[in-house]
Amino acid sequence: MKRMLHTTSVLLFILALLLASPHAVLADEGDGGHQLEMEVNGYHVTLENQDDWVKGENTIVVTLADSIGMPLSKADVEILVTPKLDEHAEVETDSHSAEQQHDSMPGMDMGEPAEEIAVPISMLESDEHGMYMVETHLESSGEHEVHVMFHVNGEMLQADFIVEIPGINSKTVVLWSFVTINVALITSAGIMKKQPITVKGGK
């Protein structure tokens, strides 16, 4: 019975971990960035990173094709990358929360303060037709919204993606610090432990 309970608990825990995994798209899989695709008014838009998405310098690549798969060349393509904002940010009325959002989600660094960076940047077409590139600096990790805007026949179309920038951030440092401290505590206690004392607390 006890063994069954333990086994069930372990299985449930593994299941729970699988279910609880972050559902945002992690863009650091495989060689180079994981490709994200979308159809907009019959046009096929592909977003990827030349390398991995990282906090820092990124080379973003957008590929455009029409409904029959022909590359869309010489288009006017712009891109806007912004940290994903909490949809309920507006209901948080205290300035403290607003201040925190600024702290934790600063925008792309294009030489402007966070409030003024929401300006799309133009992408240049590479040698390959239908492929547009731009280098940009992402200042923070976490979920980002990537808006790809392109003009076709005088009409502006937009494809919106969400990518997660993993980055080596303070979270990793914090987590490993806790792991180290706790392992050190348990190890020290194990070493210092003398002969077992008779029943006195603990379970």
Next chain:
Amino acid sequence: MATELKPQNKSIFAGGNLLQIKSIDRLMRSKWFPGIIQWPTLLVFMVIMFQLLLGPESAHDNLGTALTWVLWWPLIPIIFLFLGRFWCAICPFATINDLVQKFVGNNRPVPRFLKKYGIWIIDAFFILITWSDHVWGVVENPFGSGVLMLTLTTGVIASGSFFERRTFCRHICFLGGLSGNYARTGMLALRGTPEICATCTVASCYKGTEKAPGCPLFEFPKTMTSNANCVICADCIKNCPNDSIQLTMRPPTKELWFIRKPKMEEAFLSAVIMGIVFVQNVTMLEVWDEMLKWLEQAVGTTNYAITFSITFAISIIIPVALLGITSWIAGKFNKASLVENFARFGYAIIALDVAGHIAHNLFHLLAEGKSIFYTALALFGQEFHGASPALVNMETIQLLQYGLIVLGLVGSLYTAYRIAKNNQPNGKIWGTFVPFAVLIVVLTVMNVYLFMLPMAMRM
């Protein structure tokens, strides 16, 4: 060995032993209790930790945030009211403490300074954690909440590694201090039967037996007069060779009427909690922004840590100062010192604390309750953008909040009356009671006023 005296059979509604009911008795004596609840709780806790630390960064999308701050935190004072400190018996931190202790525990005695200043340390931690929540945004930031949990985990691992029993829970845990105070209003009491315990010399309840360990919180049911440090883990029920332990129901707040040795630090904590309920309410109000702007102009800085610290200090000082002034005024009638009155009557406002705490968090539970389902279903790819998280409408919530505050008012007033009566056997009850009654009414009005104003959400 003790005599064969057995607890009297009375109706459970007249203070009779709940262990007379066979199913409850069997549950309490079962080797699976409280493990059957403790282990699933630990499992859920691990999922919460995983979500907080590695899940979505937005509190709105994080199941860990929803389960911790929208479900658990509002439910916890309600659990204290009905089941005393039972939560502490199944608390995942306590389970981690026990696990670590089992394998590497050195079981050293509790350091003397912790025994001496434990509750003051808890008071300080409670204030510090509440302050840091506002300054660093622990609740609104899943990772911040995760770090708070990791800090507590490190605390229990350190405690379980080196010190005996649940030293952390008894002497350090800020929630333990809060729950200790709240559990005094609780409707469940565990005690030894005096006639049986009087003849007992084995003290298995404290020392432990092969059936179960000794009391994890260092309590001795033979002399126990309070439920502040009883987690109803039932170890003493299993261990007692004389079936002396009784589990009874009692009217809410009853324990507060007969505090034998009132402690200044516990009375201080009850006033601090009132201040913290104020500050929690104030910072959620839609007028908070305007208040903050005014404060920023007054002190000449926009640094939130400074402006909030000032607000926080004022909010805490108000109830402490009011209790101090009232104690001084009452001293004119009952000839007791300010400190004596403060320590004695500080317990009277615990009922209002509990009511204020529940009422405040009722807003989160009922106005944001559906976010628990939304964030849970999001794990399976189901999105509910734009859906209301409210379980009931705001009018209903406010009505319930006022109702709770009125119950808290009645509980506090009656407690103050009973304390006055028990400590003034020679009359002068009203001279002592009236100043405290006025204080309780003032605190109630402040609470009601804050609940009347529109609030912002957590999720």
